[in-house]
Amino acid sequence: xxxxxxxxxxxxxxxxxxxxxxxxxxxxxxxxxxxxxxxxxxxxxxxxxxxxxxxxxxxxxxxxxxxxxxxxxxxxxxxxxx
Numbered sequence: 001x002x003x004x005x006x007x008x009x010x011x012x013x014x015x016x017x018x019x020x021x022x023x024x025x026x027x028x029x030x031x032x033x034x035x036x037x038x039x040x041x042x043x044x045x046x047x048x049x050x051x052x053x054x055x056x057x058x059x060x061x062x063x064x065x066x067x068x069x070x071x072x073x074x075x076x077x078x079x080x081x082x
Contacts, residue, residue, distance in 0.1 A: 009034050013075050020072070025064035029055060032071060035078045048074065 012031050016023050029052055039045045048071070055067045 010079070013078055017072070017075050017079075020069065021065075025055060025061060025068050028065075028068045028071075032068075032074060035074055038078060038081065 009031070013035070016028060016031060020028075032048070032052065036045050036048055039048075051067075051071060055064050058064045058067065
């Protein structure tokens with residue numbers, strides 16, 4: 001079962017990387033939260049959690065998307081680790 005979850009996370013990550021504009025900031029952040037579970041460093045996870053909270057506090061979707069775009073390297077990182 002865990003392999004299936006990893007596979008669907010991998011698919012979701014690739015889909016967002018291939019078509020970022022088609023996803024809402026909430027969808028992006030939900031997947032990013034799943035990626036965070038793979039982090040080995042608590043410091044990195046805490047840093048990213050702070051970024052996610054700040055994005056959630058924004059009210060304008062275009063501002064949220066702009067901030068989410070800055071976090072795309074975490075998606076790349078996840079795929080490189082597979």
